[in-house]
Amino acid sequence: MLVEGFLSIFTLHTQFLVFGSVAIGILLGAIPGITVTMAVALFLPMTFGMQPLDGLSVLMGLYIGGTTGGLIAAVLLKIPGAPSSVATTFDGYPMAMRGEAGRALGIGIVVSFLGGMFSLLVLMLVAPALATIALEFGPYEYFSITVFSLTMIASLSGDSLIRGVISALVGISAAMVGMAPISSHLRFTFGSTDLITGFSLLPALIGLFAVSQILEVSLQHKGGEKGIKFNCSIKGFGFDLRDLLRQKMNLFRSACIGTGIGILPGLGGAICNIVAYAMAQKYSSYPEKFGTGIDDGIVASETSNNACTGGALVPLMTLGIPGDNTTAIILAGFMIHGITPGPLLFTDHSLLVYGIFAALIVANIYMLGISFWGMRLFIRILSVPKNILLPVVGVMCLIGAYGLNNQMFDVWTMLGFGILGFIMKRNKFALAPLILGFILGPIMETNLRRGLQRSDGDLSPFLTEPISGAFLVITILVVLWSFRSQYKQKHATTAG
Numbered sequence: 021m022l023v024e025g026f027l028s029i030f031t032l033h034t035q036f037l038v039f040g041s042v043a044i045g046i047l048l049g050a051i052p053g054i055t056v057t058m059a060v061a062l063f064l065p066m067t068f069g070m071q072p073l074d075g076l077s078v079l080m081g082l083y084i085g086g087t088t089g090g091l092i093a094a095v096l097l098k099i100p101g102a103p104s105s106v107a108t109t110f111d112g113y114p115m116a117m118r119g120e121a122g123r124a125l126g127i128g129i130v131v132s133f134l135g136g137m138f139s140l141l142v143l144m145l146v147a148p149a150l151a152t153i154a155l156e157f158g159p160y161e162y163f164s165i166t167v168f169s170l171t172m173i174a175s176l177s178g179d180s181l182i183r184g185v186i187s188a189l190v191g192i193s194a195a196m197v198g199m200a201p202i203s204s205h206l207r208f209t210f211g212s213t214d215l216i217t218g219f220s221l222l223p224a225l226i227g228l229f230a231v232s233q234i235l236e237v238s239l240q241h242k243g244g245e246k247g248i249k250f251n252c253s254i255k256g257f258g259f260d261l262r263d264l265l266r267q268k269m270n271l272f273r274s275a276c277i278g279t280g281i282g283i284l285p286g287l288g289g290a291i292c293n294i295v296a297y298a299m300a301q302k303y304s305s306y307p308e309k310f311g312t313g314i315d316d317g318i319v320a321s322e323t324s325n326n327a328c329t330g331g332a333l334v335p336l337m338t339l340g341i342p343g344d345n346t347t348a349i350i351l352a353g354f355m356i357h358g359i360t361p362g363p364l365l366f367t368d369h370s371l372l373v374y375g376i377f378a379a380l381i382v383a384n385i386y387m388l389g390i391s392f393w394g395m396r397l398f399i400r401i402l403s404v405p406k407n408i409l410l411p412v413v414g415v416m417c418l419i420g421a422y423g424l425n426n427q428m429f430d431v432w433t434m435l436g437f438g439i440l441g442f443i444m445k446r447n448k449f450a451l452a453p454l455i456l457g458f459i460l461g462p463i464m465e466t467n468l469r470r471g472l473q474r475s476d477g478d479l480s481p482f483l484t485e486p487i488s489g490a491f492l493v494i495t496i497l498v499v500l501w502s503f504r505s506q507y508k509q510k511h512a513t514t515a516g
Contacts, residue, residue, distance in 0.1 A: 022144070025374030034074055036473065038379055041081030042386045045135050046394070048082075049089020052099045052230050052413060054420050055222060057345045064353055072264040072357040073372055077379035079353045083346055084383040087329055088391060091128040091322055092398050096121060097413060099230040103215075103221060103290035104325035106455055107297035107317065109229065114313030121399045126258035127315055128322040130390040131271060135323035136384045138275040139282065139330025147334045159470035160482050164491035165284070169295055171498045173453045181503075183451045185281030187444065193456025194219055201466040202473070214429040221290070223421040223434040224458060228451050229430065230417045231438025234410050236445065259315075270300050280326030282331020294452060296324035329355045330380070335510060337373065338362050365428050 029035070043065070048059040059461045069074030090101030095112035108128065115124040157165075173181075198206045198218025209215040264271075274296040274378050281292040300320035301310045310317055332347045340362040343350035354361050360370060366373055421434040441451055475481045483489045 021370055021374040022377060024371060025378040027377075028073060029077060029378050033377075034042060034186060035382070037070075037074055038077050038081045038383055039386050039390075041078045041392050042085035042383050045082040045085020045087075046089040046092075046387065047085075049086035050092035050098070050335045050398075052093050052101055052417050052420060054416075054423070055102045056083060056090070056104075057349065058136075058420075058423065059086045060346055060349045062347060064182060064356075066407075067353060068356055071357060071373045073379075074158050074352075075357060076372075076376055077354055077383075079350050080376060081383045083329055083350065083385050084326075084380065086346075087136075088129065088132045088327075088387050089320075091125065091132065095124045095128065095318075095397065097230075097409075098223065098233050099413065099417075102325075103225055103455075104293050104328065105321065106225070106229070106290070106452065107293040107321035110297065110311050110321075110452070111313050111315075111317030114311070115318075118313055120258075122258035122395065123396050124258075124313075125391075125398060127263075127318050129395065130264065130357050130393075131274075131319050131323045132326040133384055133388045134271060135275045135278055135325070135327035136329060136379070136395040139327040140377065140380050140384070141330075142279050143330045143333055143337075143380075147338050157348070157487070158431055158485075159467040159474060160485045160488040161491070162284075163464060163467040163471055163482060164488040164495070166460050166467065168495045168498070169291065169460055170456065170464070170493045171495055173456060180448070183449050187449045187451065188453040189455035190440075190444075191454035191459075192317065192461035194224070194454075195458045195461035196465075201462065201469060202469045214427070219423055219437075219458075220430055221459065222424050223430040224437045225455065226417045226421055227434040227437030227439075228441035228455065230413065232441030232445060232451075234417075235245070235416055235438065235442045237406060262290035263315060268350060269303075270316055270319050271323055273303070274301060274320045274413070275322035275327040275491075278327025281477075282328035282404055283315060283334045291456075292328045293321040293325045294456055296320040333380075337365060337376075369459050485489060 021240065029038070039236045045056065045059055046064075048054045048062075049056055060079055062079060063082055067078050070078070087104060090105030091108055091112070093099045093101035095116050096107050098108045098113035100109055109479055112124045115121065170188065173184045197217070199205070199216060201208055205327035254440060261426040276294045277299060281295065297317055297320045299311075300316050301307045304310065304316060306314075332342070333350075336342050336347045338361075340351070340360060342351050351361060359365070360371070398464060417434065418431060421430045422428065424430050442450060444454070471482060472479070481488070483492060489495065
């Protein structure tokens with residue numbers, strides 16, 4: 021069936037559509053403020069008049085290209101092109117500032133390809149079985165997994181765990197503005213109709229990373245300063261194969277994390293890249309080097325977010341449940357062609373399914389080739405003088421924030437979070453815990469309320485349900501281990 025799927029897409033017309041959609045996805049994903057979700061949504065109406073396989077292949081190409089495109093802005097500008105590239109900025113930008121932008125991009129591109137192919141292999145081989153397991157997860161399990169994910173704050177807090185916890189609490193507090201889940205009671209709106217729906221993730225993300233970075237660089241910028249000059253003649257992808265082999269455990273672990281989180285509906289790439297980065301740091305023999313510009317951080321982030329693409333398609337194609345925001349739009353793509361994803365998809369439209377699998381594989385190969393060809397061009401961004409580059413990036417951020425809902429409130433949200441991010445960075449507060457709290461806070465609260473509704477207010481099922489209880493026990497052990505490590509490190513420093 022896979023061979024027949026490849027034969028169905030190997031026409032000049034379909035190949036042109038896949039190639040073009042991947043290239044456009046990379047370009048849009050690299051622009052701060054235009055996420056892969058927005059890119060897929062923009063092109064969804066254009067697929068209406070196409071054949072089902074052609075139209076869905078275009079959406080898959082945009083999905084693959086847009087996810088990888090976020091790497092470019094993250095490495096070169098310290099601005100994540102998408103929420104799934106937040107952790108890439110931690111080590112990608114320091115490498116670029118050392119003159120290793122080509123190496124950082126090369127590593128990111130190759131591991132993005134490997135992570136994407138790993139998740140597609142999982143999608144093709146064990147999709148129905150994994151989706152059935154994911155379907156067993158209820159509010160108790162989701163709550164416990166979310167609480168466990170918040171323990172990653174310890175790894176992302178830098179030198180001070182207290183500052184990391186405060187940063188996460190700020191994120192959770194910001195996420196509580198607006199209508200409460202389940203009950204829909206208004207909280208912290210202060211009579212403003214704009215705050216009823218709360219703060220959107222995209223403007224907050226642009227503000228925290230892009231606007232704060234623009235403010236920081238602007239204050240440091242001296243008149244007449246020129247851009248950074250780099251030698252753009254890179255050999256291959258800018259790194260040696262032995263460097264990649266040294267990352268094999270990190271690569272495999274991050275691919276599994278990305279695929280696993282992608283399979284669980286409602287989580288997505290915004291979480292998996294931060295979790296994979298934190299796990300890579302936790303199991304590293306040199307955790308103190310993370311954030312200074314090392315390969316490990318880029319490998320963890322970019323492997324996981326691309327592995328999340330195939331993982332998110334598992335519940336979509338086998339159960340008809342979108343794994344994240346982007347696959348929710350892809351679900352609409354199926355529906356406008358009269359196709360309903362679910363268990364019967366593999367029997368009623370088997371040729372289409374394997375044609376999509378083939379298109380995803382080809383899209384990943386095109387992504388690798390286009391990114392390799394464009395890598396030398398991307399690096400030239402760093403040679404643009406800051407007084408020209410920063411206003412252009414600022415305008416893109418404004419367009420991206422406004423284009424989300426066509427509301428000026430999102431622009432004010434972006435600016436407000438930008439000032440907040442600037443103040444926090446000046447006071448040595450890590451921004452990653454804030455983003456983690458902002459994303460996970462609503463998921464945790466929603467599933468806590470659903471679980472309490474199911475149990476009539478009884479908290480015991482959170483502990484007695486096997487999967488939920490196991491995650492809560494692991495959470496307690498991780499927290500105790502983190503405090504013990506902090507105490508030992510402080511004690512050793514004092515003794516020294």
